[in-house]
Amino acid sequence: MGARSRGFTLVEFVVAVGIAVVLGYFLVRATGTFLHWSAIQAQRDGEHAAIESLVDRWRAEEDSAWAIFTPATDVNGVSNGDGHEIDFFTRDAKYRSYFWAYGYDSAKQTLTRYLYGAPGGAATIDETYSGVTSFYARTYPLTALQDPSSKVYSPLYNGATLQPGAVRFYGASRPDIAGGNQITYVRVEGPSMVREMQLATRSAPSGFTVVLQYTPAPTATPKVALNAWPQYVELPMGGQSLQTSWAPAPRDVAYYVNRLLGGGVANAALTSCGVNQGRAFTDGAFSTPLANARAPVGALPSGVTGSTDASGCISFSNGANVALYEPGYTGTFVQTSNICGLAVAISSDIPASAQGPMVQLVSRGGTELTRGCTMTWQDQGSTPSTTTTTYEVSGCNGTLLVGLGATCYINYLGDQWGTPPDCTPGGSGGIQYTYMGSFVTSGPGVIVTAGGQNQSVQRTGSGTITVAEKVNELMCNGLQGTKIINATTNVSFTD
Numbered sequence: 001m002g003a004r005s006r007g008f009t010l011v012e013f014v015v016a017v018g019i020a021v022v023l024g025y026f027l028v029r030a031t032g033t034f035l036h037w038s039a040i041q042a043q044r045d046g047e048h049a050a051i052e053s054l055v056d057r058w059r060a061e062e063d064s065a066w067a068i069f070t071p072a073t074d075v076n077g078v079s080n081g082d083g084h085e086i087d088f089f090t091r092d093a094k095y096r097s098y099f100w101a102y103g104y105d106s107a108k109q110t111l112t113r114y115l116y117g118a119p120g121g122a123a124t125i126d127e128t129y130s131g132v133t134s135f136y137a138r139t140y141p142l143t144a145l146q147d148p149s150s151k152v153y154s155p156l157y158n159g160a161t162l163q164p165g166a167v168r169f170y171g172a173s174r175p176d177i178a179g180g181n182q183i184t185y186v187r188v189e190g191p192s193m194v195r196e197m198q199l200a201t202r203s204a205p206s207g208f209t210v211v212l213q214y215t216p217a218p219t220a221t222p223k224v225a226l227n228a229w230p231q232y233v234e235l236p237m238g239g240q241s242l243q244t245s246w247a248p249a250p251r252d253v254a255y256y257v258n259r260l261l262g263g264g265v266a267n268a269a270l271t272s273c274g275v276n277q278g279r280a281f282t283d284g285a286f287s288t289p290l291a292n293a294r295a296p297v298g299a300l301p302s303g304v305t306g307s308t309d310a311s312g313c314i315s316f317s318n319g320a321n322v323a324l325y326e327p328g329y330t331g332t333f334v335q336t337s338n339i340c341g342l343a344v345a346i347s348s349d350i351p352a353s354a355q356g357p358m359v360q361l362v363s364r365g366g367t368e369l370t371r372g373c374t375m376t377w378q379d380q381g382s383t384p385s386t387t388t389t390t391y392e393v394s395g396c397n398g399t400l401l402v403g404l405g406a407t408c409y410i411n412y413l414g415d416q417w418g419t420p421p422d423c424t425p426g427g428s429g430g431i432q433y434t435y436m437g438s439f440v441t442s443g444p445g446v447i448v449t450a451g452g453q454n455q456s457v458q459r460t461g462s463g464t465i466t467v468a469e470k471v472n473e474l475m476c477n478g479l480q481g482t483k484i485i486n487a488t489t490n491v492s493f494t495d
Contacts (some may be wrong), residue, residue: 017404050129051190054102054111057111058186061100062199066090067169067179070139074103075114075123086137088185089169091176100126104135111135111188119174134189141166142181150197151185155388226326226333226377226385229306230280230290230314233322234392234403235344235365241405242273242394273313276364278321280312284372286392286403287461301324301358320350320360322389324377329356331380340373342366343393365393369402400494401465407448407458423476436470464490 062068067089074085084104091097101114101123111132116122144150145157167179179201187196193224236242273279289312300306300323306316314321324333332355335346343366350360356379370393377388386474394403401408419430436445444461457467 017141039352048190048193050131051188051193051195054129054188055195058197058199059073061088062201064090065179065201067167067177068139068184068199068201069176069178069284070137070184071101071176075101075116076103083136083138091169100138102135104132106134109133119170119177121243131190131253132188136187139176139182139184139186142183144183151187152183180494217451219435224327224329226329226379226387227296227299228387228389229295229376230291230293230308231325231388232280232281232284232286232390232392233363234279234394236273236276237365237369237393237395237397238367239275240365240395241275241277242279242406245374265478271309271311271313273311278314280314281392285462286371286391293321296325298327299323299358300360304360306360316360318350320362322361322363324356324359324361324387326357326379326385329379329381331356333359333377333379335375336378336386336390337374337376340369340370340375340391343368343370343373345390346375356372361389363389363391365395369393369395369397369400371402401445401457401459403459407456421474421476427476429476432474434472434474436472438467438469440465441468442466464492464494 065088069089070083071080071085072086074080084106085101087099087101089097089099092223097118099116099118099121103114104109104111109132110129111129113126113128115126116123138151140150140152142162144152145154145162147153148158164182165180166175166182168175168177169179170177181200184199185196186199187194194293234242263437280293282288282290290308291310291312293308295306300316304316304318306314306320306323308314316323326333332353334354336411345364345366346361347364348362350362370391372392374388374390376386376388378384392403394406396406396408418432419428420432421430422428438457440446441459443463443465445457445459445465445467447467448456448458457465459465
């Protein structure tokens with residue numbers, strides 16, 4: 001016979017059921033505890049996210065607000081003595097005002113953001129933050145940093161001299177709507193976290209900035225700008241030299257005629273400069289030479305000198321005539337504008353890389369005359385600095401006469417030319433011309449030489465110069481011998 005299988009006894013069954021019940025109880029408890037703490041953590045996460053979102057938003061709004069304040073009454077007209085509301089104010093480029101506020105409702109434990117257009121105006125709800133169990137805000141003057149009873153007290157400022165400064169935007173009617181260096185304290189609290197912060201506007205002028213009594217006092221290091229020396233340069237046309245200003249000889253008849261008739265008179269203040277040598281002036285009028293000057297400290301590298309003589313003629317020991325300099329800068333200088341065209345050329349840079357902080361330019365006059373053309377240079381820093389050099393290319397080209405002291409020559413046939421008239425009966429006739437002098441009839445010029453084939457006029461200022469040449473014509477007078485006719489020729493020179 002086969003063996004019979006044995007079942008569970010009643011005792012064994014009861015014991016097994018008891019164990020299963022105990023295990024089930026503990027499993028249910030563990031699951032419940034896990035779900036409970038998961039719910040709490042989810043609540044905390046939501047609470048933290050809401051409060052951190054508020055804090056981030058306030059920091060961003062702090063940068064754009066002109067005023068942060070706690071008004072006497074909230075947007076609903078309720079007293080704000082308990083600090084349940086904080087307000088912000090700003091204006092746009094068209095001077096339009098914008099207000100927004102955060103008001104706390106303790107019953108609902110919510111913080112609501114309101115928008116309104118003017119003090120006392122109707123407010124509209126923008127956004128609501130829940131899960132806020134407590135909120136408090138108060139605006140303090142700067143001196144509260146030294147008051148132990150205030151929420152913003154800090155021992156760091158003990159003994160410091162603090163100057164409160166409020167920038168009021170609505171005058172005496174609403175003195176609380178003010179920027180400046182006042183501080184607004186904010187405390188926001190959730191079921192499991194607290195955040196405290198101090199807000200200040202960015203509308204405080206530099207005069208309201210808090211400076212502690214350090215030794216030595218803090219000083220700012222300003223950025224040194226790019227400069228040029230000299231800034232106003234006169235050049236001759238390529239291969240020529242600048243003319244000298246002129247003082248008349250004591251027996252120069254043309255000079256006295258010129259004075260008698262009201263022409264301009266030049267003084268012998270300037271000597272001529274060398275070939276291709278420039279002359280420095282004090283400003284863009286090119287009327288006053290920069291005489292006996294030296295390059296500023298820091299404008300030239302060690303071993304290189306730069307100066308002007310009594311007539312403003314520029315001399316650099318390395319052959320340049322303009323210095324660009326920016327102490328502390330190590331990048332390159334680049335030309336960003338050039339309206340001189342063919343009149344002025346930069347033949348070389350020293351050094352050739354045009355790398356700062358000091359670069360010397362070899363500038364030369366070209367094939368054209370010009371008054372007041374400019375070249376602009378710029379560094380390559382994060383906040384670029386620029387400088388401009390103004391050039392004048394002087395000299396004579398036909399009847400174009402540019403530059404103080406520049407001279408134009410007019411060629412004539414001589415002091416006397418032509419054929420003496422033969423006025424005898426049946427004679428050949430003829431006309432003989434005799435030069436009687438030249439003078440300036442109008443404009444800023446003087447006659448430099450008179451007679452011969454080397455007649456010239458020199459510029460002493462800006463404007464058109466009219467020069468008159470007087471000539472006597474000796475000719476036959478019928479059967480009565482000869483007669484003299486006075487003739488005048490006018491020539492105009494422009495700049």
